[in-house]
Amino acid sequence: MPQFRYKAYDGSGSESTGTLDAAGLNDAVQRLKREGLYPREVSEDGTGDLARRSVPSHLLATTTRQLGTLLSAGASLTEALSLLEREKGSGKLGPVILKMREAVSQGSSLAGALEAYPSIFSGVYRGMVAAGEASGSLGEVLARLADYLETKARVVRDVRTALIYPLIMVIVGCGVLSFLFIFVIPKITVIFEDSSAAMPFITTILLSVVYLLRSLWPLLILVVGGGVIAAPYVLRRPAAKAFIDRWFLKVPVVGGLFLSFSIANLTRTLGTLLRGGLPMLTSLEITKEAMDNTVFKGMVERAIKGVSEGAPLSATFEREEVTPRIVSHMMTIGERSGNLDAMLLKSSEVYTEEFDAGVKRGLALLEPLLILLMGIVVGFIVLAILLPIFELNQIVG
Numbered sequence: 001m002p003q004f005r006y007k008a009y010d011g012s013g014s015e016s017t018g019t020l021d022a023a024g025l026n027d028a029v030q031r032l033k034r035e036g037l038y039p040r041e042v043s044e045d046g047t048g049d050l051a052r053r054s055v056p057s058h059l060l061a062t063t064t065r066q067l068g069t070l071l072s073a074g075a076s077l078t079e080a081l082s083l084l085e086r087e088k089g090s091g092k093l094g095p096v097i098l099k100m101r102e103a104v105s106q107g108s109s110l111a112g113a114l115e116a117y118p119s120i121f122s123g124v125y126r127g128m129v130a131a132g133e134a135s136g137s138l139g140e141v142l143a144r145l146a147d148y149l150e151t152k153a154r155v156v157r158d159v160r161t162a163l164i165y166p167l168i169m170v171i172v173g174c175g176v177l178s179f180l181f182i183f184v185i186p187k188i189t190v191i192f193e194d195s196s197a198a199m200p201f202i203t204t205i206l207l208s209v210v211y212l213l214r215s216l217w218p219l220l221i222l223v224v225g226g227g228v229i230a231a232p233y234v235l236r237r238p239a240a241k242a243f244i245d246r247w248f249l250k251v252p253v254v255g256g257l258f259l260s261f262s263i264a265n266l267t268r269t270l271g272t273l274l275r276g277g278l279p280m281l282t283s284l285e286i287t288k289e290a291m292d293n294t295v296f297k298g299m300v301e302r303a304i305k306g307v308s309e310g311a312p313l314s315a316t317f318e319r320e321e322v323t324p325r326i327v328s329h330m331m332t333i334g335e336r337s338g339n340l341d342a343m344l345l346k347s348s349e350v351y352t353e354e355f356d357a358g359v360k361r362g363l364a365l366l367e368p369l370l371i372l373l374m375g376i377v378v379g380f381i382v383l384a385i386l387l388p389i390f391e392l393n394q395i396v397g
Contacts, residue, residue: 004028005098008037015040017085019102054119055092057156061149063093064125068142077138078105096120109133124148124269127286131277141276148272155261155352162363169370180381181213188385199388206384242294249295249322257358262296263327264351271344280307295322313340326350 006028007017020031032039063084070080081101088094096117103113111130114121121129125145132141185206199207213220234240249255269290273283281304288300299320306316314331317323327347334343 004042006032006039007041008032008039010037017098057149057153059093060120061146061153063088064142064149065146068139068146071142072139077110110138123286123289124273127273127278127282128276135277144272144275148268151268151352155355158356159359162359166363166366166370169367173370173374177377181210185210185381186214200384202380202384203388206381238294245294253362257355257362258293259322260351260355260358262291262293263324264348264355266291266296266300267327267344267351268348271341271348274341274344280313299323
């Protein structure tokens, strides 16, 4: 039976919201009237769509901080969710918060209500909320969780912003070269093709490229298009993804950036979970699922096995080839002092800063390299066209 969301007024004029099961829209309206409610808005609830919905990281971080602030101020969980639902309204999180409030009102824990929306609330999020509820410090845990989400969102946002200019340069450069090779150069090279004189070597190369583009462009489009379509399916294969992840870590310069990013992500996630009150093995399990790189996912999996057998976390990570010595050393200090979560979060700050600095250095070098590459290509084309023209003028003269 379909489920309908409604907003209605009761006999005293107070607004009421909720959901009910009904055979159809008219049936839902009649049921509300029989209950003494005056419907203002009734619509079918897309619960299935909500379960697959995704929201921007900054929006989730802001909502999480607001919820934590309300709880820390003394509001009950139901009251806090009601206030957030009214504020978010019909936005991306509004319907989700409404369903969560209804679940909590019916006796569910907040962590249990989050289970219905795995595409919005990750394992890290759900695990920390469960730990906060168990320890009675949900407001404080939500504040730390908001810090975690904001840091991740900031890193992703900074990288995307930094890549905009180089990406525009690449697109414009490819567009200009495509225009030259498709419309301009073929008309000029007709003169050279009809000439019986020997062409300079670079002109011969240019004519060969033009010939290939003119005769094989359908095949080139097919290959490029097929590669773009097939790439997601290939990357879903575990063996292919594992090979690419290992390869990226070994690429000069780029590999160092990927390593810094992955180390920062690992230590930030694990440190946040431990500070939130989760047990070590549970934190490692959640951290493993949060790792996108298969090399680091396997490393955490081996750490879980080592810790479960009684080995210190620092010892299991120290045996890994990709773990920087400073990280394992800080883990050792944290274990000895009882502040492992603080040492992990400090490591994440160090490697986040290193990643940011590496990205800025790389982009500072990338921009002049792209300009230099475009200059070389354009210079090659101009030289390939002008050399035979000069030779023909000498012959005519």
